[in-house]
Amino acid sequence: MLGLLSSPALAAVIVTPPGDSSLPAMTVGAPNPLIAPGLLFILAVAAAVGIILLLPSRREAPLCKIGAAVLAAAVLILAIVLGKSAAGAGVGVYFWIFAAIAVIGATRVVTHPRPVYSALYFVLTVMASAGLFVLMWAEFMAAALILIYGGAILVTYVFVIMLAAEAAPAGGQKMHEQLAEHDAVSREPVIASAVGFALLGILLFVIFDRSGEIRREDAGGAAAVTAAAKVAATTAPAVATTGFHPVGGTQALGDFLFRRQLVNLELAGLILTVAMAGAIVIARKRVVGWRPLEEIEMVSTPAIGIDDNPHSIPVTGTDNPRQKEYPET
Amino acid sequence: MTQLALQHYLAVGAILFAIGLIGFMTRRNLIVMFLCTELMFQGVAINLIAFGRFWGNLAGQAFVIFVLVIAAAEASLALGLVVLLFRQRNTLDADAWRDLKG
Numbered sequence: 185m186l187g188l189l190s191s192p193a194l195a196a197v198i199v200t201p202p203g204d205s206s207l208p209a210m211t212v213g214a215p216n217p218l219i220a221p222g223l224l225f226i227l228a229v230a231a232a233v234g235i236i237l238l239l240p241s242r243r244e245a246p247l248c249k250i251g252a253a254v255l256a257a258a259v260l261i262l263a264i265v266l267g268k269s270a271a272g273a274g275v276g277v278y279f280w281i282f283a284a285i286a287v288i289g290a291t292r293v294v295t296h297p298r299p300v301y302s303a304l305y306f307v308l309t310v311m312a313s314a315g316l317f318v319l320m321w322a323e324f325m326a327a328a329l330i331l332i333y334g335g336a337i338l339v340t341y342v343f344v345i346m347l348a349a350e351a352a353p354a355g356g357q358k359m360h361e362q363l364a365e366h367d368a369v370s371r372e373p374v375i376a377s378a379v380g381f382a383l384l385g386i387l388l389f390v391i392f393d394r395s396g397e398i399r400r401e402d403a404g405g406a407a408a409v410t411a412a413a414k415v416a417a418t419t420a421p422a423v424a425t426t427g428f429h430p431v432g433g434t435q436a437l438g439d440f441l442f443r444r445q446l447v448n449l450e451l452a453g454l455i456l457t458v459a460m461a462g463a464i465v466i467a468r469k470r471v472v473g474w475r476p477l478e479e480i481e482m483v484s485t486p487a488i489g490i491d492d493n494p495h496s497i498p499v500t501g502t503d504n505p506r507q508k509e510y511p512e513t
Numbered sequence: 514m515t516q517l518a519l520q521h522y523l524a525v526g527a528i529l530f531a532i533g534l535i536g537f538m539t540r541r542n543l544i545v546m547f548l549c550t551e552l553m554f555q556g557v558a559i560n561l562i563a564f565g566r567f568w569g570n571l572a573g574q575a576f577v578i579f580v581l582v583i584a585a586a587e588a589s590l591a592l593g594l595v596v597l598l599f600r601q602r603n604t605l606d607a608d609a610w611r612d613l614k615g
Contacts (some may be wrong), residue, residue: 218520265522283521290528294539294549294552299545302545306614316525317562320563322562325578328578337551337588347565350605364605366541366608371538371541380538381535383531388524388527389525391527437543440574455586458587459586462589463592466594466597467593
């Protein structure tokens with residue numbers, strides 16, 4: 185926040201005119217802010233207020249609606265500013281749709297008082313991120329994301345939510361009266377929102393103002409390395425040696441993983457196996473006092489009693505009175 | 514992908530990360546807290562894929578595969594721990610374990 189406050193552009197709480205920023209930022213040496221830091225600061229504060237009002241608490245419903253409106257307005261202003269100054273950036277309308285779904289879903293994950301709904305909204309966020317992945321030509325990762333997150337992990341979460349069902353308090357009419365106290369009331373919403381949105385403000389400031397450092401070799405030229413060129417570049421050795429010719433991003437990714445990252449991939453499999461074994465050990469139910477039958481019958485006390493008490497070992501010449509009690513030989 | 518487009522994707526990732534962070538700090542239900550960490554993983558994954566696309570190589574996607582692996586391992590272990598903790602105190606409230614603080 186201090187960086188934002190001390191920024192000289194704080195006074196100018198105005199959007200940079202579209203004429204300036206329609207130039208690609210990478211061709212300009214000086215940082216060309218897409219969005220004024222002061223505006224970013226105000227938006228972060230507004231969004232923090234909105235999310236404080238939205239977080240579950242024993243508050244009346246109208247206040248939550250006000251919070252939602254404030255938060256939506258902040259996000260909308262950010263999107264409009266970005267969209268206006270970044271016309272022709274190469275992000276299409278699908279980016280905005282998926283980004284909106286992802287952000288709304290994430291907000292609901294955090295703010296919905298019922299854990300099951302949080303999990304379902306998380307699925308929505310996962311789907312939207314998968315859409316963003318597809319827009320970035322990462323089809324395999326999109327599919328893997330939906331399979332692993334939307335399938336496996338979320339099913340586990342829902343299972344645990346059902347397993348660990350708590351006794352509901354005697355329900356009233358309102359929703360927060362039917363919930364357990366720790367679901368209905370959040371912990372330190374003001375401090376947490378301040379920290380979170382300070383972090384977000386700084387991150388966005390760095391992304392939009394200080395990203396002039398990120399420059400590609402072909403900066404200013406044709407912007408996109410096309411997917412075909414990418415595939416050809418990464419798999420040319422493969423074609424030369426094996427005659428194997430990948431045709432898509434997924435095959436290129438597999439080639440990359442199994443040629444360059446083989447050890448890491450095996451380590452990942454090892455981690456999964458260890459985690460599975462660990463989860464079984466952790467969540468196993470220990471039954472106290474249960475022993476297998478044959479153990480009870482077979483194991484008997486030794487015929488010759490072994491006295492393994494250390495105090496029974498005779499010690500000569502000690503000052504310890506407990507050991508003095510035993511006969512010195 | 515132009516730098517301008519990269520910035521947009523990075524912004525979405527940052528927003529998801531910050532929202533997940535806020536949720537992790539404010540929510541008191543153990544399950545929702547771990548959901549919020551998954552949300553933070555999502556933001557990071559979007560960032561990694563966007564950078565991989567920006568530089569035109571596959572390292573970003575390979576990173577995301579390993580992030581997914583760690584997320585899956587973390588989810589299984591964390592949920593096992595949640596079940597264990599729930600059996601001990603019969604509640605999902607993280608504040609029920611307040612006496613663990615040093």
